[in-house]
Structure formats: structure tokens, C-alpha cells
Amino acid sequence: MDVVVQLGVAGLAIGMIYALVALGFVLIFNAVNVVNFAQGDLAMFPAFVLAFLLTSSRLPLPVAIVGTLLFAVVFGLVFNRLVYHPLRNRSFVPVIIATIGVSVFLKNIALVLFGADPRRIDPLIHGVVRIFGTTVNAQYLVIIGVTVVLLVAQYLVFDRTMIGKQLQTTAQNREMAALLGIRTDRMIAVTFAYSALLGAVAGILVAPLFGVTPELGTLIALKAFAATVIGGFGSVPGAVLGAVFLGLTEIFGAAYVSSDYKDAFAFVILIAVLLLRPQGFFGEKVGQKA
Amino acid sequence: MSVTGDVLLAVDGLSKHFGGVKAVDDVSLEIAPGRICSLIGPNGSGKSTLINVLSGLYGATRGSISLLGQDITRRRPDERVRLGLARTFQNIRLFKGLSVLENVMTGQHCRTSSGLFRALLHPASRREEAATRKRALRELEFVGLPDVAAAPAGSLAYGRQRLVEIARALASDPTLLLLDEPAAGLNPHETEALDRTLRQIVGRGITVLLVEHDMNLVMGVSDHITVLNFGRKISAGTPEQVQADPGVIEAYLGTGDARGADAQR
Amino acid sequence: MSVSSRLLERPHTLAALLVLLASLPFLVNPFYLGVVVLGVIYALAVLGLYFVMGLAGQLSLAQGAFFGVGAYTAAILSTRFDWPFPATMGATVAAGVLVGVALGYTTLRLTGHYLALATIGFAVIANIVFLHWKPVTNGADGIAGVKPPVVGGFILDQNFFYYYVALAFLAVGALVGWRLKRSRIGLAFLAIREDQLAASTTGINVLNVKVLAFTLSTVYGAVAGGLYAHGLTHYISPDNFAFELSVTMLVMLLLGGQATVPGAIVGAMLVTALPEVLRFLDRYYLAVYGVAVVLLVVFLPQGLWGWLESAVARRPRRLEGR
Numbered sequence: 001m002d003v004v005v006q007l008g009v010a011g012l013a014i015g016m017i018y019a020l021v022a023l024g025f026v027l028i029f030n031a032v033n034v035v036n037f038a039q040g041d042l043a044m045f046p047a048f049v050l051a052f053l054l055t056s057s058r059l060p061l062p063v064a065i066v067g068t069l070l071f072a073v074v075f076g077l078v079f080n081r082l083v084y085h086p087l088r089n090r091s092f093v094p095v096i097i098a099t100i101g102v103s104v105f106l107k108n109i110a111l112v113l114f115g116a117d118p119r120r121i122d123p124l125i126h127g128v129v130r131i132f133g134t135t136v137n138a139q140y141l142v143i144i145g146v147t148v149v150l151l152v153a154q155y156l157v158f159d160r161t162m163i164g165k166q167l168q169t170t171a172q173n174r175e176m177a178a179l180l181g182i183r184t185d186r187m188i189a190v191t192f193a194y195s196a197l198l199g200a201v202a203g204i205l206v207a208p209l210f211g212v213t214p215e216l217g218t219l220i221a222l223k224a225f226a227a228t229v230i231g232g233f234g235s236v237p238g239a240v241l242g243a244v245f246l247g248l249t250e251i252f253g254a255a256y257v258s259s260d261y262k263d264a265f266a267f268v269i270l271i272a273v274l275l276l277r278p279q280g281f282f283g284e285k286v287g288q289k290a
Numbered sequence: 291m292s293v294t295g296d297v298l299l300a301v302d303g304l305s306k307h308f309g310g311v312k313a314v315d316d317v318s319l320e321i322a323p324g325r326i327c328s329l330i331g332p333n334g335s336g337k338s339t340l341i342n343v344l345s346g347l348y349g350a351t352r353g354s355i356s357l358l359g360q361d362i363t364r365r366r367p368d369e370r371v372r373l374g375l376a377r378t379f380q381n382i383r384l385f386k387g388l389s390v391l392e393n394v395m396t397g398q399h400c401r402t403s404s405g406l407f408r409a410l411l412h413p414a415s416r417r418e419e420a421a422t423r424k425r426a427l428r429e430l431e432f433v434g435l436p437d438v439a440a441a442p443a444g445s446l447a448y449g450r451q452r453l454v455e456i457a458r459a460l461a462s463d464p465t466l467l468l469l470d471e472p473a474a475g476l477n478p479h480e481t482e483a484l485d486r487t488l489r490q491i492v493g494r495g496i497t498v499l500l501v502e503h504d505m506n507l508v509m510g511v512s513d514h515i516t517v518l519n520f521g522r523k524i525s526a527g528t529p530e531q532v533q534a535d536p537g538v539i540e541a542y543l544g545t546g547d548a549r550g551a552d553a554q555r
Numbered sequence: 556m557s558v559s560s561r562l563l564e565r566p567h568t569l570a571a572l573l574v575l576l577a578s579l580p581f582l583v584n585p586f587y588l589g590v591v592v593l594g595v596i597y598a599l600a601v602l603g604l605y606f607v608m609g610l611a612g613q614l615s616l617a618q619g620a621f622f623g624v625g626a627y628t629a630a631i632l633s634t635r636f637d638w639p640f641p642a643t644m645g646a647t648v649a650a651g652v653l654v655g656v657a658l659g660y661t662t663l664r665l666t667g668h669y670l671a672l673a674t675i676g677f678a679v680i681a682n683i684v685f686l687h688w689k690p691v692t693n694g695a696d697g698i699a700g701v702k703p704p705v706v707g708g709f710i711l712d713q714n715f716f717y718y719y720v721a722l723a724f725l726a727v728g729a730l731v732g733w734r735l736k737r738s739r740i741g742l743a744f745l746a747i748r749e750d751q752l753a754a755s756t757t758g759i760n761v762l763n764v765k766v767l768a769f770t771l772s773t774v775y776g777a778v779a780g781g782l783y784a785h786g787l788t789h790y791i792s793p794d795n796f797a798f799e800l801s802v803t804m805l806v807m808l809l810l811g812g813q814a815t816v817p818g819a820i821v822g823a824m825l826v827t828a829l830p831e832v833l834r835f836l837d838r839y840y841l842a843v844y845g846v847a848v849v850l851l852v853v854f855l856p857q858g859l860w861g862w863l864e865s866a867v868a869r870r871p872r873r874l875e876g877r
Binding site for chain 1: 593609614661662667669671672673675676677679680683684798799802806807809831838839840841842844845846847848849851852853
């Protein structure tokens with residue numbers, strides 16, 4: 001029982017990390033109909049930035065975190081401006097390949113600047129917490145807590161505020177949004193910035209668990225990506241639930257099935273979903289429109 | 291309406307629902323071979339949806355479609371083409387990056403058979419390609435565009451793109467040709483030419499089902515007209531009968547959409 | 556999307572390119588012979604992408620993994636079961652067909668990004684299997700001692716001779732690609748790239764044709780992988796087939812211009828040589844490479860050839876008047 005609780009909390013926490021990156025995928029996909037292959041590196045790179053600010057610049061943790069988040073937002077805006085914007089009227093293939101280029105760049109510039117050795121970041125809160133009569137790593141609870149707060153905030157902003165409605169309208173129908181006087185280019189820029197922010201939060205939260213390496217983003221992104229397909233590509237709740245499902249599967253699978261193939265579970269499920277229910281669990285039925 | 295042997299296309303109780311919206315609702319109609327039949331109705335009456343169900347882009351919610359006595363309700367679009375049912379689109383869908391000739395040649399795809407290995411190894415495939423090319427050129431001549439074969443399809447003027455699309459459909463040897471608003475966006479001169487082309491198509495023994503807003507064209511060229519409103523069939527008959535039907539007039543006026551205004555769209 | 560460039564469509568261009576490739580070992584510094592061999596092998600894999608992406612317009616992100624499947628198939632059959640080169644290469648074709656048909660029929664039913672999604676999944680799973688299925692793949696240690704081809708008692712293990720073996724495969728692959736584009740099947744590929752829905756209502760069985768294009772790509776990828784295993788260092792390991800390889804192959808195709816055979820070959824050769832040319836960049840090489848990918852798609856949408864042609868030729872385009 002203790003083990004099940006521990007694994008459950010760990011799985012949930014990993015799932016939350018995937019969920020943050022998965023949301024980045026979904027928001028950008030909904031806004032501009034393109035899969036951003038650099039989404040995982042938008043988690044990896046800020047994690048390095050944080051490690052750098054903490055160790056080399058010796059900034060206090062809160063300042064370093066704010067600095068990292070700021071960096072992410074600016075990066076998202078620059079990314080939109082230099083990579084997506086020039087390609088916005090082309091088909092999805094060049095855009096996807098450009099994002100792959102960004103991913104390669106981020107990974108390798110990180111390798112040059114920070115090296116291949118994992119960088120450790122101290123947990124935001126040290127130690128363990130007792131729940132359900134057993135102890136769990138406090139960092140897991142921090143991850144779950146922060147993500148849940150962020151998701152609720154995101155829901156409120158999207159659902160209740162003007163900018164949220166403008167973002168949604170832009171995502172649903174860009175031409176219509178433009179007719180309504182919404183500055184769609186600006187909304188898309190905001191979407192990129194926010195997706196980068198989500199990535200940075202994921203990176204900051206996961207760094208104390210795994211250590212930061214240039215490859216960190218790729219693996220998280222691939223899992224998050226699988227989660228979005230499993231949940232139904234384009235669906236926000238689908239992405240979150242798919243991510244949590246994958247996180248739990250992975251942790252329990254590693255414990256009870258095989259730890260060698262831990263990273264393969266997500267993709268076996270992914271392919272199974274593509275075969276049996278390609279629209280995912282929350283997606284609309286895929287089909288052709290005349 | 292007629293003896294079964296005389297029916298090319300039989301649509302029986304056909305419905306297409308999108309969620310709660312009944313875009314096409316329990317429509318039955320029969321098309322006799324060798325004629326021009328038209329499908330009219332106010333905007334949003336379900337004409338395009340019906341064409342999309344007939345050509346297999348949408349699955350039917352209920353009802354059946356049979357072509358020459360063969361049930362095709364569950365067939366894929368390409369299987370329907372092979373069985374003799376070709377179509378064009380209201381918003382022209384040519385392969386824009388390919389040449390005009392290549393566009394028309396694709397129409398012959400389902401009438402030719404060279405697969406991977408034959409294309410690589412067998413000289414017969416070359417003969418087949420030459421024949422396909424010749425046939426495509428003939429169709430281009432038929433629609434009056436013999437001189438633009440090498441041009442990229444996307445570079446043609448709008449009216450000419452429509453003709454290329456018709457040539458592509460004709461290249462698949464259809465017995466029934468579905469034309470979705472072929473006169474939309476044409477000038478009066480081009481519409482007149484289209485009228486002639488339609489008659490020539492029927493002259494080749496091909497039956498035409500025409501969806502059209504241009505009432506002059508429809509009334510002049512059709513042997514039989516079916517009227518849809520809100521997804522349901524409200525009238526059918528010769529152009530004279532339909533024009534005299536008070537229900538039809540009401541349908542058009544009731545939506546605040548007089549014939550003339552509608553035709554301009 | 557324009558009608559593909561004229562110069563590259565001429566048979567003379569392909570013939571000249573093949574002659575140039577045949578004389579390449581005499582032209583380059585022997586020190587770089589290995590790079591040239593690798594370039595020809597990659598070119599064959601990139602020709603596979605030419606079918607599925609260049610002609611049929613479907614984004615496949617696992618060409619490097621199919622390459623790996625072929626390499627492991629050949630390496631295992633050669634080292635464990637002593638199969639000779641022709642037999643292992645036949646097996647790579649079979650492996651390619653198997654993967655292409657199975658993955659194709661399951662994912663190509665759907666339009667949109669699904670092939671891209673499923674191929675990423677496949678690429679990741681393939682690499683995990685290479686790495687962890689130790690009894691068969693030998694894990695991270697890889698497989699050494701893959702036997703070179705033997706012709707008439709003569710062992711072709713030197714790069715100079717192996718180059719011509721690889722080039723023979725590439726030449727056949729190029730001729731097939733060349734011929735197919737002009738055939739009924741090639742036209743169907745192009746129609747699907749332009750508009751799948753219109754292709755289906757024009758009488759093309761979109762699913763079958765897409766699976767055919769995809770299977771050609773997996774076969775080319777697997778055969779190229781087999782060539783890779785049998786030549787060069789006669790050694791393979793999971794590192795050789797990471798996701799980056801799939802990306803690199805896409806870049807090769809894009810650089811050359813997506814829809815022509817000579818473009819695919821030239822793109823592959825150039826990108827393979829790039830690390831040697833840009834050696835001065837040292838550790839920054841891959842970072843610069845990432846930026847170059849972005850610049851490539853932003854500024855050279857028609858690839859290097861397309862750009863060269865429009866820059867040099869500037870002939871008036873014969874466009875239809877109104």
C-alpha cells in the first residue's frame with residue numbers, strides 16, 4: 001500500500017510535467033495548426049538558465065525563478081517573430097521542420113554553453129512529507145501543487161477574461177477573429193510566449209528530480225506529445241488527462257513490468273491509440289471535410 | 291416515376307445529419323440516363339451536402355444510393371468513380387501545382403492499371419501513358435482548352451479552371467457527372483459556353499446532375515429539376531412544373547432570397 | 556508550390572550526376588573517401604523520402620529509424636547467421652516492406668499529421684529496442700564485424716570498392732525514382748500531395764497509393780541501412796540511428812529540393828560533407844546546423860537547386876494569359 005501511494009504520487013507528478021509541455025503543444029497547435037517540435041527544449045533550456053543564475057550568478061532562488069520565466073517569455077516572442085512569423089503562410093511542413101531546427105539549435109547550444117554533465121538544482125522544498133501513512137518526496141507535491149494552480153489560473157484566464165476570449169477566438173477561427181477586430185498576430189505571439197512560459201515552469205519543476213541535460217527536453221517532449229495524441233490532439237483536458245495517464249503508466253510500468261522499457265510504454269500506448277481510436281479519448285472524430 | 295431498368299441513379303430515403311442538424315433529410319430521387327437533371331434550392335438547403343454524400347465524401351446517416359442497380363452507399367469515393375460517378379467542386383479543386391494536362395490525366399487513373407512493377411519493367415506501361423496523354427488532350431479539346439496543356443493549373447483564369455475540372459471528370463469515363471455550381475463566378479459569355487458544353491456532354495451519352503444557382507441556365511438546360519429546402523425535397527418535375535409550384539416560389543421568397551439575388555452570389 | 560524545376564527534370568542531368576558520382580573516388584582526397592561512401596548511402600535513404608514527402612507530400616519523421624531497422628537486420632543476419640551480402644540485402648527489402656505496409660495501413664487512413672505522429676512513435680520505440688533488446692541487438696555495445704560483400708572471391712571491404720557497390724544501389728534507386736515520377740503511379744503521388752480529397756473523387760485509391768509511397772520510403776531506408784552496416788566500419792550501434800538522423804535526412808531532401816531525384820542526391824551528398832567543411836566550427840557545428848535548418852526553410856523554400864535555377868536562369872515564365 002505504501003509503495004502504491006508513493007508510486008502514485010510520483011506518477012502524478014511526472015504526469016504533471018508532461019501535462020505542462022503537452023499544453024504548450026496543444027495551445028500552439030490550436031492557434032497555428034502546427035506541432036512545435038522545440039516545445040521540450042523550451043523546458044530544457046530555461047532549466048539550464050535557472051541553474052546558471054543560481055550557481056554562477058548566485059542569485060537568490062525567487063529572483064532566479066522570475067528571471068528564468070522572463071527569459072522564457074522573451075524567448076517565446078522571439079521564436080514567434082523569427083521562426084513562425086516568416087513561415088505563417090506556408091504549409092505545415094516547413095514550419096514543423098523549422099521548429100525541429102530550433103530544437104537542434106537549443107540542444108546543441110546548451111551542450112556548448114553548459115556541457116553534457118547533468119546539472120543538479122536543489123529542490124524548492126527539501127525533504128519528505130507524510131501522507132496516507134507513508135513518506136513521499138516533497139518535490140513531487142510541489143510539482144503537483146504548482147501545476148494544478150497554473151491549470152486553474154489558465155482556465156480562469158481563458159474562460160473569464162477578454163484576452164482569453166480573444167485567444168480562443170483566434171484559435172477557433174483566425175479569419176473570423178480578424179473580422180472581429182482581434183489582432184490575431186498579437187494573439188499568436190501571446191500564445192507562443194505563454195507556451196514558452198509553460199515549458200519553463202515544467203523545466204524548473206523537473207530539474208531537481210532528474211538533473212538538467214541537453215537531452216532532457218527531447219524525452220519529455222516525446223512523452224508529452226504522445227499524451228496529447230492519446231488525449232485527443234487539440235484538446236486541453238485531453239492533453240492533461242493523457243499526460244497524467246502516461247505518467248502513472250510509466251512509473252507503475254517501470255516498477256512492475258520492466259524498467260528498461262519504461263520509456264517505450266508511452267509509445268506503445270500511442271501506437272495502440274492511433275490504431276484503435278485515432279481521434280484520442282477526448283478528440284473530435286477525425287475525418288475529411290469537403 | 292419510371293421503370294427500374296431505366297434508372298441510372300436511385301436515391302432512397304437519404305439523410306445526412308451533422309449532430310442535430312439535418313442537412314439532408316429523407317431525400318429520394320431517381321435519375322434516368324441520358325438527361326440533364328438539376329438540383330436547386332435556396333442557400334443552405336442541402337444541395338452541396340447531398341452531392342458530397344452521393345460522391346462518397348460524407349457517409350449517409352440513413353438511406354441508400356444505387357448506381358445502375360448496384361448499391362454504392364458504403365463505397366469509397368474512388369470506387370464510385372470507377373463505377374462511373376464523377377464530380378466537380380463548387381470551389382474548384384484542381385491539383386494547382388500540376389500542369390493542366392497532368393490534372394486531366396489523373397482522371398484516367400481508375401481506367402488504367404500499370405502498377406509499380408509494370409511501370410518499371412514493362413513497355414506496355416509506356417503505351418498506356420501515351421494513350422492517357424492523348425485522351426487527356428482530347429478532353430481538353432472537348433472543353434475548348436487545347437492550347438493550355440502545359441500551363442500550371444493554378445495559373446489559369448477562374449473560368450478556365452472550371453473547364454479543366456470538367457475535363458478531368460470526363461477523363462474518368464463517367465456515366466453520371468455531378469457538377470456542383472459550375473456557373474459560379476463565370477461571366478455571361480462563359481456561362482453560354484458552359485450551356486453548350488453541357489449539351490455536348492449529354493450528347494456523349496453521359497448523364498448530368500447539375501447543382502446550380504443560375505436559374506436561366508438551369509431552366510434552359512434541364513430535363514428534370516429537383517428542389518430542396520431545409521434538406522428536404524419539396525418539389526420535382528420539368529422546369530415548367532417546378533416554376534409553377536407555389537411551394538418552390540415560397541421557399542425562395544420565404545428566405546428573403548429572390549431568384550435574381552440568389553443567382554448573383 | 557510550383558511545378559518542379561525544369562533543369563532537374565532532364566534525363567541528361569541525372570545521367571551527368573551519375574557519371575560525376577562514378578568518378579568521385581578519383582576526384583576526392585582518399586582521406587575523405589569514407590565521407591563520400593556515407594553520402595551515397597544516405598542519398599539512397601533520402602530518395603525514399605523523395606517518394607513519400609517530395610512526391611506524395613506526407614511528412615514521415617522516422618527515415619533514420621527505418622535506416623536503423625535495415626542496418627540491424629543486415630548486421631544480425633550477417634554476424635549471427637552468416638548470411639552473405641545478397642541475402643541480407645534481400646532481407647532488408649523484406650523488412651522495409653513489412654514496416655511500411657504495417658505502419659502505413661494503420662496510420663495513413665487519416666489525413667493530417669498522423670503519419671508524422673506515428674513515425675515519431677516508431678522512431679522512439681525502434682531506438683529503445685535497439686538499445687535494450689540485448690540478446691538480439693547487443694544493446695549499447697552495438698554489433699561489430701558485419702561482413703563485407705564478396706564478389707568472385709574478392710572481398711570488397713575497402714571504401715574505394717565498396718563505394719561502387721553502394722553507387723550501384725543508388726543508381727538503381729535513382730532510375731526507379733526517375734521512372735516512377737513519370738508513370739501513372741507518380742502522377743497519383745503528386746495528385747495526393749496537391750489535394751487528397753480531390754484525388755479520391757478523381758478515382759485514386761488514396762490509402763493504397765499513400766501506403767505505396769510510404770513503403771517505397773521504408774524499403775529505400777532499410778536497404779540504405781543494410782549498405783551502411785556492411786560497409787565503412789562494419790560496426791553499428793544505437794547511436795547511429797538517433798532521431799537526429801531522421802531530421803538530417805529531411806534536411807537533405809529539403810536542401811536539394813523536395814521533388815526531384817538529382818535534388819535528393821545532391822542534398823544528401825552536401826549535408827553529409829557539411830561536418831567536414833564546417834570543421835572549423837568545432838563544438839558549435841550542430842548549433843549552427845540548427846540555425847541553418849531554420850534559414851533553409853525560411854529563405855530557400857524550393858531548395859538549393861530551385862534557388863540556383865531561379866537566380867541564374869531568370870527566364871521569363873510561360874504563364875497562361877487570361
